[in-house]
Amino acid sequence: MTELEQALLSLEERYESRCLRCGKCCGRDTDPCVHLKKGEDGRYFCEIYERRFGWHSTVSGKRFRCVSIREVKRDGYLPPDCGYR
Ligand code: SF4
Ligand code: SF4
Known part of the structure; x- marks a missing residue:
């Protein structure tokens, strides 16, 4: 892996680590994906x-698009x- 690739991976890992994995943005408390x-x-x-990313359904059957x-x-x-x- 090049230095640039390592730097990008490190940045991505730092960005991903900000997620608390609460699930709220995926509808945890309402009608989840x-x-x-x-x-x-x-x-x-x-x-x-x-x-x-793309089209998915909630547990009640509503269609929605998962985005960044x-x-x-x-x-x-x-x-x-x-x-x-
Ligand atoms: S709301 Fe979504 S992105 Fe934000 S911390 Fe919870 S799971 Fe992670
Ligand atoms: S597909 Fe999207 S909305 Fe569904 S659980 Fe995964 S990240 Fe959340």
């Missing part, structure tokens, strides 16, 4: 994280305690 799962440590994760956290932030849907605010 069918791909939102709770881990043994009590925190939440996406079971298809690497290919999450930047887009979620821009449109104002992040909870007050989210690590990306």
